Amino acid sequence: MAxxxxxxxxxxRTETCFGCTHCLKVCPTEAIRIRNGKAxxxxxxxxxxxxCFKACPVQAIYIDQDDFERIHGFEYRIALLPSIFxxxxxxxxxxxxxxxxxxxxxxxxICEVEQSTGILxxxxxxxxxxxxxxxxxxxxxxxAIIRLIxxxxxxxxxxxxxxxxxxxxxxxxxxxxxxxxxxxxxxxxVFYITPCAAKIAAxxxxxxxxxxxxxGVINMDFLFNRVYRHIKNNLSKDVTGNDDKVLNADAIxxxxxxxxxDHFEGRSFAVDEIHNVIDFLExxxxxxxxxxxxxxxxxxxxxxxxxxxxxxxxxxxxxxxRSTKNEEISSRxxxxxxxxxxxxxxxxxxxxxxxxxxxIMKLDDNMETAMLKMDQVxxxxxxxxxxxxxxxxxxxxxxxxxxxxxxxxxxxxxxxIQKCRENTGELTLFESLRLMKEIWGKEKF
Amino acid sequence: xxxxxxxxxxxxxxxxxxxxxFKKVLQQLxxxxxxxxxxxxxxxxxxxxxxxxxxxxxxSIELQPDLVSMLLTDEGPGIPDxxxxxxVGYSTAxxxxxxxxxxxxxxxxxxxxxxxxxxxxxxxxxxTTLKISVNxxxxx
Ligand SMILES: Nc1ncnc2c1ncn2[C@@H]1O[C@H](COP(=O)(O)OP(=O)(O)OP(=O)(O)O)[C@@H](O)[C@H]1O
Ligand code: SF4
Ligand SMILES: [Mg+2]
Numbered sequence: 001m002a003x004x005x006x007x008x009x010x011x012x013r014t015e016t017c018f019g020c021t022h023c024l025k026v027c028p029t030e031a032i033r034i035r036n037g038k039a040x041x042x043x044x045x046x047x048x049x050x051x052c053f054k055a056c057p058v059q060a061i062y063i064d065q066d067d068f069e070r071i072h073g074f075e076y077r078i079a080l081l082p083s084i085f086x087x088x089x090x091x092x093x094x095x096x097x098x099x100x101x102x103x104x105x106x107x108x109x110i111c112e113v114e115q116s117t118g119i120l121x122x123x124x125x126x127x128x129x130x131x132x133x134x135x136x137x138x139x140x141x142x143x144a145i146i147r148l149i150x151x152x153x154x155x156x157x158x159x160x161x162x163x164x165x166x167x168x169x170x171x172x173x174x175x176x177x178x179x180x181x182x183x184x185x186x187x188x189x190v191f192y193i194t195p196c197a198a199k200i201a202a203x204x205x206x207x208x209x210x211x212x213x214x215x216g217v218i219n220m221d222f223l224f225n226r227v228y229r230h231i232k233n234n235l236s237k238d239v240t241g242n243d244d245k246v247l248n249a250d251a252i253x254x255x256x257x258x259x260x261x262d263h264f265e266g267r268s269f270a271v272d273e274i275h276n277v278i279d280f281l282e283x284x285x286x287x288x289x290x291x292x293x294x295x296x297x298x299x300x301x302x303x304x305x306x307x308x309x310x311x312x313x314x315x316x317x318x319x320x321x322r323s324t325k326n327e328e329i330s331s332r333x334x335x336x337x338x339x340x341x342x343x344x345x346x347x348x349x350x351x352x353x354x355x356x357x358x359x360i361m362k363l364d365d366n367m368e369t370a371m372l373k374m375d376q377v378x379x380x381x382x383x384x385x386x387x388x389x390x391x392x393x394x395x396x397x398x399x400x401x402x403x404x405x406x407x408x409x410x411x412x413x414x415x416x417i418q419k420c421r422e423n424t425g426e427l428t429l430f431e432s433l434r435l436m437k438e439i440w441g442k443e444k445f
Numbered sequence: 446x447x448x449x450x451x452x453x454x455x456x457x458x459x460x461x462x463x464x465x466x467f468k469k470v471l472q473q474l475x476x477x478x479x480x481x482x483x484x485x486x487x488x489x490x491x492x493x494x495x496x497x498x499x500x501x502x503x504x505s506i507e508l509q510p511d512l513v514s515m516l517l518t519d520e521g522p523g524i525p526d527x528x529x530x531x532x533v534g535y536s537t538a539x540x541x542x543x544x545x546x547x548x549x550x551x552x553x554x555x556x557x558x559x560x561x562x563x564x565x566x567x568x569x570x571x572x573t574t575l576k577i578s579v580n581x582x583x584x585x
Contacts, residue, residue, distance in 0.1 A: 154472075155478035155482045157478070282465060286464055286468065286485050288461050357478055361472040362474070363473045364475065365475055367474050367475055370475050374473055375446070
């Protein structure tokens with residue numbers, strides 16, 4: 001029955017997971033259950049927001065990245081680098097130093113992701129003017145938010161702006177530029193340095209795109225460790241002066257909260273942290289909040305500065321990026337083309353396909369069957385304690401009741417029901433112990 | 446299926462709760478997103494009107510596979526001139542209510558625009574009854 005909808009970068013290391021239920025409780029889409037003493041992820045519900053990753057006390061949840069050595073399969077090894085990476089370092093280290101080190105650990109080129117935001121910003125305003133029926137327009141920036149809307153706010157799916165996020169525009173640009181310079185496309189490897197699981201999922205199974213321009217993904221914490229070690233060990237070396245540095249201060253802040261909304265001509269809101277976003281979208285969906293033109297929504301607290309794979313404290317990252325001044329970009333113009341030279345090329349390719357909702361809330365495709373199931377859920381809820389204890393392996397009594405109706409759980413997994421039935425003799429102690437072992441694993445008993 | 450919600454006049458912090466709860470029901474029943482939106486927007490406006498203009502009220506909803514009928518009855522001042530109340534921009538909301546972001550005089554016309562049927566009956570000094578229906582098209 002469970003159709004697999006997409007790739008997830010979040011994985012559970014079953015040998016480490018001990019079924020502590022921290023992740024169960026924080027998941028905003030109730031995608032996790034405990035079975036056999038381990039957390040299990042429902043792939044249709046997961047939106048890759050990374051909340052479980054952040055909540056896990058023993059790092060049993062990890063974010064699956066590509067093998068770093070893969071970059072060496074390419075002669076042109078491009079690090080597609082979001083500005084958030086710079087925020088990982090203390091202000092002692094400047095951009096040239098960091099970029100030199102990225103090259104020293106294996107990349108040949110650095111391509112700053114946010115260099116396309118100037119082009120995108122103009123397109124967003126144009127798109128808004130051309131699509132007044134899509135008010136409020138929702139940014140396509142954060143992939144976890146797009147998936148959240150698909151599964152939890154289906155009626156708002158049509159409000160997502162169908163424009164590529166900066167990452168995809170820039171990937172397109174750096175490939176095109178190199179091929180124009182005569183490089184064989186097969187020799188170009190574009191590797192995105194990701195701050196989160198959501199971006200990986202979006203690259204591996206794009207929504208609204210047929211394929212991705214990105215060859216592979218390297219987790220930001222992994223690259224940070226390599227780069228930082230290199231800088232530490234090579235402090236005395238001269239910096240070469242780096243011509244990959246093209247971002248201005250506005251572009252650097254794009255992935256921070258208000259980074260997009262500040263450029264929007266009209267009434268806009270910037271909401272970060274997934275539970276805040278859910279609260280806000282509930283009200284937008286009911287039209288309790290109306291007359292809004294644009295919504296910048298980000299799954300992480302402090303937006304990408306709070307991404308699951310960042311290493312520095314998110315508030316320090318924000319401080320560092322906000323304090324970046326417009327720096328001179330001197331030597332560039334004469335030497336090679338900039339993204340501005342590709343504006344038209346990119347604008348022609350900036351649209352993405354329609355984003356279809358795929359609700360996880362429906363009890364059944366058929367409404368009459370769904371009504372029956374809903375009645376059953378209601379009846380079951382009357383029997384359950386309503387304290388959302390999680391002992392049944394589901395996050396809430398309501399989620400458990402739905403699982404029962406969908407034949408994915410047994411009401412006797414509820415410890416309260418067990419006690420009642422043991423008392424009346426309907427359930428033997430042996431049987432109830434067996435049921436508990438199924439949820440929590442044999443070792444715990 | 447039947448649903449009932451009770452509304453207290455004047456409690457703006459809870460205005461919209463009934464509509465939100467009913468929205469969850471519709472989502473579980475796989476009603477088309479576009480239709481859910483119409484139902485919820487109409488219900489929300491009617492719910493807020495009870496909070497803003499009446500003392501207390503009750504929402505009774507009858508849900509059938511092809512039709513949602515919502516009956517909102519309240520005890521309150523009633524509406525003396527229903528035709529006038531339906532006009533866009535007409536509002537008797539107090540300055541206090543306006544401060545909370547309500548009182549643009551858009552509610553009733555918004556209900557009408559989203560519903561397939563709207564009937565208002567009112568007795569001044571006693572209360573108001575709204576009957577709102579929305580047809581449920583077969584699943585898209
Ligand atoms: N349940 C009710 N009881 C008494 N009067 C009502 C009720 N519903 C509406 N009215 C009257 O009808 C008027 C118009 O209602 P409508 O919902 O269109 O606008 P509003 O509530 O004043 O403002 P808005 O809905 O835009 O916040 C109200 O100002 C009020 O005088
Ligand atoms: S806010 Fe940024 S880091 Fe967090 S999930 Fe969205 S895109 Fe990823
Ligand atoms: Mg009103």
